[in-house]
Structures are given as C-alpha cells and as structure tokens.
Amino acid sequence: MKPPQKSGGAIFIPARREGRINGDQELLNPIRYFGHQIDVKGIFVAVFSATLPIIAVDAGPQGEVERAREVLETSAKAYKNVAALRDTLSYVVNAPGSEQETKTEEYGFGPGRRVFVKNALLEAVALDKTFYLEQSDVPDKYVSASYDRDFGSILRNVAGAGSLFEPPPLAMHEGKSLDACVDTFRFNLLEPLRIDGYRLVVGDDKKTYDEVHFAASNGELSVGINPETHFLERISFQVKPPGAPEGFLVRVNGTFSPRASTEPPISFTAGSRSVVNNLTELTSKRLASGSPAPDFALETLDGKKITLQDLRGSVVLVDFWATWCVPCWKALKETQSIADWAAAEKLPVKVFAVNTLEKGSDTGEKLKRVQTFWRSQGFVMPTLFDSNSEMFKAFQSPGLPSVVLISPSGKILRSHEGLFPEMRETLKRELREGLTEAK
Secondary structure (H helix, E strand, O other): OOOOEEEOOEEEEOOOOOOEEOOOEEOOOOEEOOOOOOOOOOOOOOOOOOEEOEEEOOOOHHHHHHHHHHHHHHHHHHHHHOOOEEEEEEEEEEOOOOOOOOEEEEEEEOOOOEEEEEOOOEEEEEEOOEEEEEEOOOOOEEEEEEOOOOHHHHHHHHHOOOOOOOOHHHHHHOOOOHHHHHHHHHOOOOOOOEEEEEEEEEOOOOOEEEEEEEEEOOEEEEEEEOOOOOOEEEEEEEEOOOOOOOOOOEEEEEEEOOEEOOOOOOOOOOOOOEEEOOHHHOOOHHHOOOOEOOOOEEEEOOOOEEEOHHHOOOEEEEEEEOOOOHHHHHHHHHHHHHHHHHHHOOOOEEEEEEEOOOOOOOHHHHHHHHHHHHHHHOOOOOEEEOOOOHHHHHOOOOOOOEEEEEOOOOEEEEEEEOOOOOHHHHHHHHHHHHHHHHO
C-alpha cells in the first residue's frame, strides 16, 4: 500500500471508500472519528477525536479485508508476546437522553497467569488457577471460582453480561483465534462482527494509525492500531441495541493507554472477608437487608399516584432504569417476566419499574420520551416516573440497572446492582422467600 499523501490539507488514502453507514451508503467527505460514553446511540459509535479529511481511492474491498486481517493478526502477536502489560480504556457513551461522562475499564496481565479487569463497581482478578470477583461497595465478601486460562469465559459465567467485559487485548494475549478476538469487540451490544475494511489514517496529532473497520447487522465499529507497537489506541462504534426504538443509536468513542508493566505483580488479598459462590451474594451495604425502605410517592405514566405505604402487605420489587441505559432494557424484560409470573401465580407481589436519571430540565419532555420508549417495548407492568431522581437518591443511588425487593412490612429484603447470571430465577426464589418470611 502506498503511504498517505497530503494535498491542500486533505489526506489522500490509496484505499477504499470512506466508510459505510447502515450498510452501503458511501461517504467521500471529511470524517470525524470518535465520541462516546457507554451510553449508546443504541450502538457503540466510538469516533476518533481528530477530524480527518480523507479522500479514498478505490483499492478493492477484498484487498482491504485481507490487509485488515493481517493488521489484526500482527496486533494479536504483539499482545501475546508481551510479558506484562497494563492499560486503561477510557470511553464516552452518547445516547439519546443521557448525560455524557467519561468511563474507564482498567485491565492488565502478566507476568505469568495473572489477570485483572476493573471498573468503578467491580474488579475481577485471576491468579494461577483461581478467579476472584469483588464489588466496591461490599467490603466483607468476595466471589471465588476455579480458573482454566479462559478469562472471558469465567468472567461471563460469574459476572454475567453486565458492566465488566473481556478486553480484546486480553483475548489476544491468551492466544485465542482471530475470530474469538474479533468477538470481544462486540462489548455485549453489537451483533456478530465481520471484518469490513482497512485504511491508513493520519490524525491531528500527526500520528499514523492502521484503522480496521467492522460491520454488524445492528451497527459498525472502527479501531485504530499503532503501526509501530501494534497495540490498540483508539476505538469507536455505533450500535442499535436489540429492542431499541426506531432511530435510537448509541455512539461510543474511546482511547486505550497501553504500557509495558513495571508495576507490582497483580495480586488479591482476601483479608478477613468471607467467600461466597456468586455475584448475587455480594449485597451492597448501602441498602442493608432488614433496614426500613425509604418511603416514596410517585405517579405512574398514566398519572396514578403510588406510595410505599399503599403497598403494605405485598412483597414489592422495584427496578430502577433509564431510557438511555441499554443494560436496563435487558433487566426490564426480566422484570416484566417476573410481573407476568406473579400475576399468573396470583401471588401478593407488586412489580414496578422506576424511571430515573433522565437528561433534561423539561419534565414534560422527559415524560414524553419515557412514554414513547415504554410503548415501543410493549411493557405492561407499571413504571413510576422519578422526574427529579428523588426516589433513586433516597435508595442511596444504587446504580443502573438496580433491583430492590421490599418486604410486606416495608423492610429491605435484597438489592442487586447491574445484570447478573440467572437473574429471573434468582428473583423468583428471593420473592418466594420474602413471602415465606412474611407468614
């Protein structure tokens, strides 16, 4: 491939079409890459922060795909050969109705069979043959499980498809196949990816990147790879999450900060904490079981006022969510199934979704957004409208999504933050236990 050439401020790339939007629309205009918040236009669209005026010269899609595979295979070898590495993925998610904020996922591996992945809530550590999971607001417990060198597999089994995800560089370091490594770029949102193209780009930082483009049935993704170190440095994607309303897209922009590790070896200290078997047993101390549940008085989307006092005598399940929170959509489907189950079994269980943390100062605009989303999903359980997030704050701002179970006498039974494995069956069991305890 010929090197990029500059002309009148633009960069001429002897490669293919500029890029694609929704399949085959081709762009031959300047492109801005990167933008984000794991907040998704329903899709992860990570756009590079630099504006890159690029003119593409057709070199044939098949040649691009072959070159893209070569670049990815070289990157995989670089990660496999490094003895120890630390990295931070910083990203911004941009979705309708959300507040933009920078999120991070730190990870590292080596020397030897030592791995960690960490975000603001969870940290997973693998040492030799043991996997550990801890939650930042649970100081007295941790999860332990056996580890067989496939970090992504044990992470999914223990933590579920929630906020922690397997970093692609880690899959490369473990020597997984190229297809398996590509699969990690889906970030629990994109449908299966196919390698779609390659470009050599120059950013406003004067650095050159190998850019590999991927396409999925519900979005697209691009990664920028340093051609000297062969490490990932930039990522951007956009996605329409499964079940998203028409026109809802999530865009994500992110940067990697890889560095060969000179830090202390990865370790884990149990201390005086007790070990538990799964994530659902890591119960936050912010909403301690047996403590009085905060009272609330909110209206449903059709204007009916609901208070906790009115619900005495029933076990209550509340599910905090927001329209922009893609994991919340999955949780809501589980919650709706619980509501259907309780009604079919004629159990004294009341299920409410609680919309909160919606962006904007206009209450009417936020309510309309929530109503439109609710209709698009076909949910029939009631949702409460927490316009100023007062109920969410009263429940100690547990995060999104979060589920809280309240006893017939108004005490906290259990609380869960995020998605977790076997969510539906776990909640059914806990509701039955709550009903038994009330007798």
